[in-house]
Amino acid sequence: MEKQYKCHKISGGKVSGELLFSKDGMCFYLIEPKNGKIIEKEHCLYGQSIAGKILVFPYGKGSSVVQADGMYQLKMTGMNPAGMIVVNADTTLAASAIILDAPMVNKMEENFYKDLHDGDMVELDAENGILRKL
Template sequence: MKKQYDCHKISGGKVTGQLLFSDDGMCFYLIEPKDGKIIEKEHCLYQKSVAGKILVFPYGKGSSVVQADGMYQLKMTGMNPAAMIVVNADTTLAASAIILDAPMVNKMDDDFYKDFHDGDMVELDADNGILRKI
């Protein structure tokens, strides 16, 4: 396992936290703002909390209003993810992250997806495009 992985900055910031992987796309409007738990019953992370996690997911889903409002509600209650790592960052998702000052990256090294799992502690420096295991 490498000590450092390269990525591409979408929205800046530097955070430390546990990884939480999702095989499903994310609709932030379907996350309960009171506790950060996913309320979408068909989602692979149903009833798991994204609060304070570095959330890894393939893509966002939902309209711009739904995504931005969902992210905003989570941020206002402090139940938002610490950062996001996304495979396919559409314009809506990227703009919402930038507006809400939520660290987000994409274009991760391929090895990242093989080497890391839920619960691994990492430091994500989105400004410099670096992720490190700690």
């Protein structure tokens, strides 16, 4: 039986990818656009690439310009995450995702955080508010 979880659409789209969980907030400006690697030294994912991943993180960090520009630079080089699952979506983060057509959701079912882990393959249907484990 296929496992699926309900969520809330912030920015629409349907993507598949590998989950990557972060316990730290994300500042997209501190991600190297050439390879998608996090260059923020104190970050729990320092040195890891978010490119093509379904990124799960608690909140965004930085001003609107920093967040939007960081996301834009990643999208232009193709090193952006495939989709994003955020716990606390502030206006800046949500607006940036909408403007850049980056699938983003929040309000995941609690079991999602217990059942799934780094590397699990999922399909995120942000448009319909559903995440399926593949």
